[in-house]
Amino acid sequence: MSIEINPNEILKVDDIKEQIQIAREMIAAVDSDPTPLTPEYRKFRESLSERADRYERALPYPGPETMSSGIHGSGAIGATPGGYALRGPVEAKSYKNLYGRDGYQWPDKKTNFFQAVFSGRHHPGLTIRAMNETTPADGGFLVPVEFASQIHNVSLENEIVMPRAFVQPMKSNSIKIPAMVIGSHASALLGGFTASYVAETGTINERDPKTRQMELNAKKLTGLIRFSGELAADIPGGENQIVQICGKGLSWYRDKAFLKGSGAGEPLGILESDCLVTVPKEAGQKAGTIMYENLTKMMSRMYPGSFKNSVWICHQSTIPQLLTLSLAIGVGGTAIPVMNESNGQFTMLTRPVIFTEKTEPLGSKGDILLADFSQYVIGLRSEMRFDVSIHVAFETDELLARLIERHDGQPLWDEPLTLADGVTTVSPFVVLEER
Numbered sequence: 001m002s003i004e005i006n007p008n009e010i011l012k013v014d015d016i017k018e019q020i021q022i023a024r025e026m027i028a029a030v031d032s033d034p035t036p037l038t039p040e041y042r043k044f045r046e047s048l049s050e051r052a053d054r055y056e057r058a059l060p061y062p063g064p065e066t067m068s069s070g071i072h073g074s075g076a077i078g079a080t081p082g083g084y085a086l087r088g089p090v091e092a093k094s095y096k097n098l099y100g101r102d103g104y105q106w107p108d109k110k111t112n113f114f115q116a117v118f119s120g121r122h123h124p125g126l127t128i129r130a131m132n133e134t135t136p137a138d139g140g141f142l143v144p145v146e147f148a149s150q151i152h153n154v155s156l157e158n159e160i161v162m163p164r165a166f167v168q169p170m171k172s173n174s175i176k177i178p179a180m181v182i183g184s185h186a187s188a189l190l191g192g193f194t195a196s197y198v199a200e201t202g203t204i205n206e207r208d209p210k211t212r213q214m215e216l217n218a219k220k221l222t223g224l225i226r227f228s229g230e231l232a233a234d235i236p237g238g239e240n241q242i243v244q245i246c247g248k249g250l251s252w253y254r255d256k257a258f259l260k261g262s263g264a265g266e267p268l269g270i271l272e273s274d275c276l277v278t279v280p281k282e283a284g285q286k287a288g289t290i291m292y293e294n295l296t297k298m299m300s301r302m303y304p305g306s307f308k309n310s311v312w313i314c315h316q317s318t319i320p321q322l323l324t325l326s327l328a329i330g331v332g333g334t335a336i337p338v339m340n341e342s343n344g345q346f347t348m349l350t351r352p353v354i355f356t357e358k359t360e361p362l363g364s365k366g367d368i369l370l371a372d373f374s375q376y377v378i379g380l381r382s383e384m385r386f387d388v389s390i391h392v393a394f395e396t397d398e399l400l401a402r403l404i405e406r407h408d409g410q411p412l413w414d415e416p417l418t419l420a421d422g423v424t425t426v427s428p429f430v431v432l433e434e435r
Helices: 013-032 039-058 095-099 113-119 145-158 229-234 239-260 292-300 304-309 316-324
Strands: 002-006 009-012 128-132 135-142 166-170 174-180 211-217 219-228 277-279 311-315 339-342 345-348 351-356 368-371 376-389 398-411 429-432
Touching: 095 145, 095 166, 095 376, 113 376, 145 239, 145 376, 166 174, 211 376, 211 398, 219 239, 239 398, 277 292, 292 368, 292 429, 311 316, 316 351
Parallel strands: 166 376, 277 429, 311 351
Antiparallel strands: 002 009, 128 135, 135 376, 174 211, 219 398, 311 368, 339 345, 345 351, 368 429, 376 398
C-alpha cells in the first residue's frame, strides 16, 4: 500500500514507518546532548519533529476523536486495531487496547529505564518531552510503553470507575464530545425525540433533536514517591515494586477524582455533578444511620435504563450499619438481612456492593451511592513522565521521584431526567443526603 505524503512524495507504509523511526531516533540523539541547543540545532530539531509528525499523520490512523451519539446507551462501542478509539464499559481497557500502536520503546537491554533514571547520569535512551504546550519545562523522562503499560494495567486492576466507564484515549490536550440534552419526558425523550399516532393522511409534527457539546481537558496528576537509596540500588530487583506503587497510587487518586472531584483543575466527580439526585433522609432518622427505606427510595430514583448496570458504592465506615440492617417479617418471624454475600461478593437489593474509602464517611452525603458508571466518560492521555531528585532528602539517603499522568472525566448527563409525570426526577447517580 502506497500513500501520498505530498504531490512530489509517494511512499509505501513500511517506508513511512522507517522514516518516522529515523526521525525519532535523531530527535532522541539531539535531546540526549547535555549541552544547550544552539539556534541552528533547535531549528534542526523542530524540522525533525515536524517531519515525523507529517509522516505519522499520513498513516491510516482511526478517524477523528469524536464519540458516537450512542454513548448514552450502556452497550460497548467497538475499537479499531489501531487504537485511540472509544472503549465501552464492558470492553477491555489495557494500555494496548487503548493505544494500539507501539510507542517509545526502551532501547537498552542491559540497563532498564528505572536504573537509568535513578543513576542520575546521562543515558541516550532517556528522552524529555513537555507535558504542556505552554510550559516546555513541565515534564520529566518519557516512560517507555512497556513500563507505562505495566503501571496503567496495575492501576486498572484496582480502580472502581474506569473499568465500568467509557474511556476515550486522547491524542491532544482536549477533545469535544457530542452529547444529548436530558430534559423532561413530560415533553420529549432523551435528545428531544417525540412520536405520535397519526391518520394515514395526517400531518406529522416535526421536532429537531437536541444535542449539546461536552469538552474534556486533560488535567495533570502528579504523584510524589520517596525511595530509599537501597531500593534504587536494588533495581532491577525493585522494578516491580516501583510499578506497583505507581499503579496503585494512580488508581487511588483517579478513582477519588472521578467520584468526588470538584471539576476545577481536576476531573468533575459524580458527587459534585449537576446530574446527581439526592434522596432525603427519613423523618426522625438518627444521625449516622442507614435505614431500609433509604435504600428503596434511592433505587426508585435510579434511571430505569441504568438499573442493570448500577452498583452500590459504600464507604468502609458503613459496613456495621449495612451488616446489621434487616427486614422484619411479622410477629416472631426471622429477620431477612438486606445485604447478602455469595462467593465473597456482597449484593444489596440485587445490585453489587463495593466498599471503599474514596467516598465520604458514614452520616455524610456520599457515604452511600448508587451509580451506573457507564454514564461517565474519561479522557486519557497515553504519555507518562517519571523524574527523580537526589537533593530533597539528601540527608536521609532517599530519592524523591515524580510521576506525571494526564486525564479528565465527567458524567455524560448534565442534569437529572424528569419523568413523564412532570415531577419525579431520576439519574444514573443517586446519593443519600447527610444525616
